[in-house]
Amino acid sequence: MKLYIFELGRFIYPGMPQPLPVPGYLIQTDAGQNILVDTGFPEKFIRHPPAPEPAEMAMRPGEYIVDQLAAIGLTPDDIDILVVSHLDIDHAGNLLPFSKADILLQQQQYAAAKAGHPRFTATQEQWDHPRIRFRLLAGDVKIAEGVELIASSGHVPGHQSVLLHLPHTGPVLLTVDAILNATMTDAATRMVDVSADNDAEARDSTRKLMALAQREEAKLVLFGHDSAQWAGVKKAPDFYS
Structure with missing residues (x-):
């Protein structure tokens, strides 16, 4: 099994010394499955980024998820499973290229979006498109040998994280936005996440x-x-194994 980490853009906040990365992940299983976790900002942000509110959402040529996959020899049609951690624009900006994949989303997240939760209107053209058919999940679930999805609400209703077991590296936990950075690992003392x-x-x-x-x-x-x-x-193109 391999884990690739993609650089899919960044948030640039005024006064913050370093931009915040927007990652995506590809898990290649021993059974030959390609499992993509999140798709990053929409491709249009390369040429037409939105106005900063309050952060600038920046994306360079080549950071579009389809280009990142191409750099390791894959196309969207090679993706067997797309895990959507949640429907924020830096995670679900490009669902349509992967409409042939088995697309996994927590039922709670889908229900919140369909009920009109305002933060998901920015990606509605993706998640509410007739070509997109989700497999809706309820809680923690094993999706492949050595790969589990972990329900982790709070950042949004129905957020999901990923646990995988790599043969050499060992267990790896992708918290996604349930834990934004290493200063927030203590549940009691972590700062309030305004997002x-x-x-x-x-x-x-x-x-x-x-x-x-x-x-x-x-x-x-x-x-x-x-x-x-x-x-x-x-x-990527380097990887963990």
């Missing part, structure tokens, strides 16, 4: 994920938007 939909649930998910990381003896915990950690991780 979180529900702070109490975010703390519960932090507690759950960090307990899972300890129980599984995770060798690598990758946080959602951690500029300090980002500098030291392997990025």
Whole structure:
């Protein structure tokens, strides 16, 4: 099994010394499945980025998810499973190229979007398109040998994280936006995440994920938007195995 980490753009906040990375992930299983986790900003952001509100959403040529996949010899049609952690624009900006994949989303997240949750209107043209058919999940679920999805609400209703077991690296936890950076791993003392939909649930998910990381003896915990950690991780075409 291999884990590739893609650089899909960045958030640039005024006064912040480093931009916050926008990652995506590809898991290649021993059975030959390609599992993509999140799709990054929409391709149009390369030439037509939105106005900063408050952060600039920046994306360079080549950081579009389809281009990132091409750099390791894959096309959207090679993706067997697309895991959508949640429907924010930096995670679900490009669902349509992967309409042939088995697209996995938590039922709670889909219900919130369909009910008109305002933060998901920016990606509605993607998730509400007739070509997109989700397989809706309820809670933690194993999706392949060595790959589990972990329900982790708080940042949004129905957020999901990923636990995988690599043969050489060992267990790896992708918290996605349930834990944004390494300063937020203590559920009791973590700062209030202004982007979180529900702070109490975010703390519960932090507690759950960090307990899972300890129980599984995770060798690598990758946080959602951690500029300090980002500098030291392997990025595609390099990989973890």
